[in-house]
Amino acid sequence: MSSLHPTYPVRTERLLLRPLTTGDVDALLTYRSRPEVCRYVPFEPMTRELILERLETLWANTGLTDEGQALTLGIEVASTGALIGDAILFWHSKLHGAGEIGYVLHPDASGHGYATEAAHAMLRLGFEELGLHRIVARLDERNTASAAVARRLGMRAEARLVHNEFFKGEWATELDFALLESEWPPTIAPEDP
Template sequence: MLRPLGPGDVEALVAYRGRQDVSRYVPFEPMTRELIAERLAGPWVRTELTGEGQALTVGVELTGTGQLVGDVTLFWHSELHRGGEIGYVFNPEFAGRGYATEAATAVLGIGFEVLKLHRIVARLDERNEASAGVARRLGMRLEARLVRNEFFKGEWTTELDFAILAEEWADDR
């Protein structure tokens, strides 16, 4: 189930966003309780997107247990070009069960069906094979491999850019 994140999620978020292995390929360092609490009081409190430049982060909760296992973010980059981006972060203890694909599918639905976006991308580190697998299962195609294009966390990294268009999304439904 997708739901807004709240103050009661601090410990669950620290359980995965505070891990070095989880933050290795994403644009944040392991997060502290204090930083997560700050985000929960600010940018993560948004429950809708009303204009470009905004991001919506939702928690992914197991319906049977109520346990938070990950989160998915939809970025609205351009109203004119109707472009967005998706990102996802999950607790590795729940890997391989399809939760990331299921949750990201629902968030793509928000992007295409509610916001009427034309194109949504996923940008990721080439070494993050699990994330690339999710992008492929979402029906996203690999459009670019940018070799050593970014100096990221002390090293040159290669970026993979995946994308899906609204009409491709509709055809897959």
């Protein structure tokens, strides 16, 4: 395990994953400011100012050089150039080869398999380019759409942590999914009808 410096854009069948820029602020605001999008993720609805701050700091990484870092990439539809979401790869531990993925999509883009396609690309970066041993996805049990994505990716449901976190004013139950490098690449299940 060394570091990760992808060649951008990272291409999938229908998507381009690329570093976010200040030119993306309006597109990011259209979904990251919405309460329904933020309901089950670890951030509140964002303002333009907060998005600009993140673009200059946390989201400015274009690679991973050490544990404790995260790589956030915009999810762009290749045929239209529209930014429809973003995906993240965390590098948690060098010793344990541990990482985590996450994703957030504009509601208008849901139901087309984009989250699955983007998350699959992030898993590939983590396993094939960074050399991680294990990648997890942790989510709120009520986020059934994200759980479906994890299952389609071939990730194994490993834990249900009942009321393990006081989250946004209430106790939340966490579902943990995981995939090992030895299980990569999985067969992606088709979208639900």
